[in-house]
Amino acid sequence: MESQWVFNFLLVLQFLLLVALAVWAFRLSRKLKRFERSAQEVEQAQKKQVQVLASGSIGMGRRLVAIEKRLNMAVERQSELISKEGSSVSYNRAMELLEMGASVDDLVSKCGLIRAEAELISLLKKESRKAPSSSQSY
Template identity: 35%
Template sequence: MIWIASLAVALAVACSVLGYACHQLSQRLRREVEAQASRDALRDQRIKELGRRLETYLEGSVRMGEDLHELRRLVAPLPDRLTQLEQRDPHSLSFSQASRLVGLGASVDDLTQSCGLTQAEAELVSRLHQAGKDRG
C-alpha cells in the first residue's frame, strides 16, 4: 500500500514537473511567435517602401525615355535642314566652313558676325556640331 501511495506521489510530482515544463514551453513559443510577427511586420514595411522607391525610379525612367524620344524626334531632321541651308545661298560662306569654325571653338556670336548667319542658323550649326561630338 505504501508503495502505491509513494508511486502516486511520484506520478503527481512528475505530472507537476511536466505541466510546469509545458507551461514554460508554451510561454516561450508565444514570445517567439510575437517576435516573428514583429519581424514579419518590419519586413513587410520594408518591402512596401522598396516597392514605392522602385515605382518612383520606374516613373523617372519612363519620363527620361519619353524625353529622349522627343529629343531624337527634334534632332532627326537637323542634318537634312543643314544640307538645305548649305544649298540655299552658294555666295555666302558655306555652312560646312561655319561648322569647321565651331570645331575650332567659334561661338554662336562669332558665326553670326564672320559668316553672315542668322542667330538661329548659327545656333543650328553649333548644336549639330555638339550633337556630332556627343555621338562620336
C-alpha cells in the same frame, strides 16, 4: 503495509511528474508565444521594407519613363536639325551650281532636290540677278 507505502510513494511520484510536465508545457507555450510575436514583428518589418522598395521602384520607373520621353524628344529634335542642316546645305550647293551655270536638271540630280524646288531656286537666282540692274535704272 509496505505495499501501501510503495503505492503511495509511486502515486506522489506520478503527481510530481505530472506537475513538472505541466510546468514544462506552460513554459514551452510561453516561449512559443514569444517566438510567434517576434516572428510577426519581423514579418511586419519585412512588409514595410517591401512597401518602401516597391514605392521607390515605382518612383524610379516614373522617372525613367520621363527621362525616356525627354531622350526621345531630343533625338527627334536632333533628327530635325540634321535634316534641316542637310536641306540648307543642298540649297547652298544649288545656289553655287546655278552661279556656275547649272540647269534645273543638274540641281535635281546633284543636290537631291525635287524639280519644283530646283525651279524655284533657279527663278530666285534669276530674279536676284535682275534686281540690281532694275534698281540702277531708278
